[in-house]
Amino acid sequence: MKWWISGMLLIIFIVLVIPSFIVRRCSISESKPIMIESKEQTIEEVLTIDIKSEENEPxxxxxxxxxxxxxxxxxxxxxxxxxxxxxxxxxxxxxxxxxxxxxxxxxxxxxxxxxxxxxxxxxxxxxxxxxxxxxxxxxxxxxxxxxxxxxxxxxxxxxxxxxxxxxxxxxxxxxxxxxxxxxxxxxxxxxxxxxxxxxxxxxxxxxxxxxxxDAPQFKGIATFSRDEFVKRFKQYYPNSKLTVKNIESQVKILSYTESGRVDEIMVGGIKLKGKDFRTIYNLNSADFNFEFSDEEVIIHTTGYGHxxxxxxxxxxxxxxxxxxxxxxxxxxxxxxxxxxxx
Ligand SMILES: [Zn+2]
Structure with a gap:
């Protein structure tokens, strides 16, 4: 190829092709942020559903x-x-x-x-x-x-x-x-x-x-090892006569409220309210009853909340x-x- 033909081709390339690349790149980089911004605005609009405010509203x-x-x-x-x-x-x-x-x-x-x-x-x-x-x-x-x-x-x-x-x-x-x-x-x-x-x-x-x-929280079970059951009660009532061996004879529900929740219960010689017993063992409800095994105390509850x-x-x-x-x-x-x- 003659030197002047190569020179002409180089000039044509510089004058025509490179500027078109630059222009395309610029237009892409300029339009890009605008596209993202409008997309973000659309998401924000869809996600925030707010209540109308009234003039006299406190x-x-x-x-x-x-x-x-x-x-x-x-x-x-x-x-x-x-x-x-x-x-x-x-x-x-x-x-x-x-x-x-x-x-x-x-x-x-x-x-x-x-x-x-x-x-x-x-x-x-x-x-x-x-x-x-x-x-x-x-x-x-x-x-x-x-x-x-x-x-x-x-x-x-x-x-x-x-x-x-x-x-x-x-x-x-x-x-x-x-x-x-x-x-x-x-x-x-x-x-x-x-x-x-x-x-x-x-x-x-x-x-x-x-x-x-049929509600998922209607029936509940709380299980404690006999050790844990006694230990927890004694944190609140250290003078209680409750021991790991005497649980069956020392835990007795005394009365119920009109709604069927435990009103009073006797535990190791201590008389307390069913609602307080519920707090000690973090029970779902004050409507509860007991099941005892060699290893555990199982407390069945009905309902969830006060x-x-x-x-x-x-x-x-x-x-x-x-x-x-x-x-x-x-x-x-x-x-x-x-x-x-x-
Ligand atoms: Zn508050």
């Missing part, structure tokens, strides 16, 4: 005990996070609505804006905390996404609907928000507040809660039988008024 200050942060959010936004934490989203919509009203009642009773005392557990001036053992459980939108994964959309929508359809509704007794109690599964009957919390509240009593037999007020499984059962959230609430909270607060 705000609540929450202490998120997991992240150690104080959060302010609208009351209904807060209730969405409580229902998500306190009841399985697979439950019937009317049961979720009953749970939303119970959760809102507890919140309003604590809110300083409505004359409540707020939460006293943490060194933070807030209305409520997110610890289930003190105020009531609450989980953030991020935690809901983590828990529910691909079913987030469907579950979040259902809970938002339950909260929206009960917006502002609480339970009152003689004008004041009631002291709300609820739990997972009953033993077939609810318990009086006097038996569990030594509180004589007129809207609690013993009512039937039927159809819970039994006062609404059984969540019972609420789901009532809803599936065609009852509304109002029917459910009026069944478990006797003689209450169902009213709006704002």
């Amino acid at each position: 705000f609540i200050q929450l202490y998120d005990h997991i992240n150690g942060k104080i959060i302010e959010l609208s009351l209904e936004q807060y209730i969405v996070g409580v229902v998500a934490a306190e009841m399985p989203a697979s439950f019937h919509i009317e049961a979720l609505k009953a749970q939303a009203v119970a959760a809102r009642t507890l919140a309003v009773r604590k809110m300083r804006e409505y004359g409540g005392q707020g939460c006293s557990k943490y060194d933070a001036e807030v209305d409520v905390c997110s610890f289930y053992g003190h105020c009531q459980a609450w989980i953030s939108d991020e935690e809901q996404k983590k828990n529910w994964g691909s079913s987030y959309d469907e579950k979040r929508k259902k809970i938002v609907q339950a909260v929206e359809e009960t917006r502002g509704i609480i339970l009152r007794y003689q004008g004041s928000p009631i002291e709300v109690f609820f739990y997972s599964t009953s033993n077939g009957k609810t318990e009086d507040s006097e038996e569990v919390f030594s509180m004589n509240l007129p809207y609690y009593g013993v009512v039937d809660s039927i159809g819970e037999e 039994g006062v007020g609404m059984s969540q499984v019972g609420a789901d059962k009532m809803a599936k039988d065609g009852k509304t959230f109002i029917d459910i609430l009026k069944h478990y909270y006797i003689g209450v008024d169902i009213e709006t607060v704002y």
Whole structure:
């Protein structure tokens, strides 16, 4: 090839081919971030299903005990996070609505804006905390996404609907928000507040809660080695005469409450309440009985939770039988008024 032909080809290559590469590369690198950005926006839009805010809606200050942060959010936004934490989203919509009203009642009773005392557990001036053992459980939108994964959309929508359809509704007794109690599964009957919390509240009593037999928590078993059973009791009552050898003769249920839970029990010469025995052995319920073997003490329980007020499984059962959230609430909270607060 002659030198000038090679030179011409090189010039043609430089002038025509290389710029087209540069232009294509530039256009790719410029369009790329735009594509990613729009995709991210779409995901974000799909994942965050929020409740509408109303102008007259109060705000609540929450202490998120997991992240150690104080959060302010609208009351209904807060209730969405409580229902998500306190009841399985697979439950019937009317049961979720009953749970939303119970959760809102507890919140309003604590809110300083409505004359409540707020939460006293943490060194933070807030209305409520997110610890289930003190105020009531609450989980953030991020935690809901983590828990529910691909079913987030469907579950979040259902809970938002339950909260929206009960917006502002609480339970009152003689004008004041009631002291709300609820739990997972009953033993077939609810318990009086006097038996569990030594509180004589007129809207609690013993009512039937039927159809819970198929619930996963209805029957429970707690097994202890004979050594462990004695050791644990003696941590609370060191003077007890209970020994590994005398368990059969030294453990005796003395009486039952009206709902069939253990009222009093005698253990190694110590008389105690069934509810306190339940705490010592971390039992699902105060409805329990014993089975003894050469090696073990087996405790069978019925129900899950203290039994006062609404059984969540019972609420789901009532809803599936065609009852509304109002029917459910009026069944478990006797003689209450169902009213709006704002
Ligand atoms: Zn609290």
